[in-house]
Amino acid sequence: MTDWRAVIIGFVVIVVLGIVGLTLPVVGQLAAGLVGGFVAGYLAGGGLGRGFWHGLLAGAFGGLVGGFLIAVAVGLIGWVGGPAGGLLTGVAGLGIFVVAVVVSFVMAVESAIAGAVGGVLDE
Template sequence: MTNWRAVVIGFLVLTVLSIFGIAVPGLGQLTAGLIGGFVAGYLAGGGLTGGAWHGLLAGSLGGIVAGLLLWIGLTIVGTAGGPIGSAIGATGGFVLAIAIVFFSMIVAIECALAGAIGGLLSEN
């Protein structure tokens, strides 16, 4: 059974550290994914498989939310160009959102690995 509390907390940790990862060169996005996945797996427990599942969900949720926000943002910015600009902005935003979701699935794999370690170390 999925522990959504652990997934949401892992997602929030991943998101906050990703924001700081942009500003702090040493932290980076990969570190944020590792820590967020570890937190999700540790809070959920369940050994390797339970931790990996919850880390994967936390990482995937991060990518999907980022992709949707970019798509909405580019669509709104495109409305400044009228109907044609709106269509171009929506199309470009959609393509960018799909690319971000695809690349975030790669990050979700590292979140799953870190989650598996967290689940293994957890006493739940």
């Protein structure tokens, strides 16, 4: 059974560290996924598989929400440019969201591995 408390706390850690990690563009995001996944796995406990699952969920949610916010921001910026700007940046925002979904899967795997380590250390 999924411990949603652990997933939500791991997700919040990913979001907060991801925002702070914007100062170090690639390293900050990787660290956010690793630390958030570890926290989710450690809080869920129960071993390798359980930690993996909870880290995976926390990382996937973090990536999807981040991608959605970026896509909305690009769309809103285009809306200021009128109908043509809105159309162009709306398509760009949709493309960015698709890329963000792919990145969220990568972040989810990274967080899942860290969550598995956290789940093992909790035993």
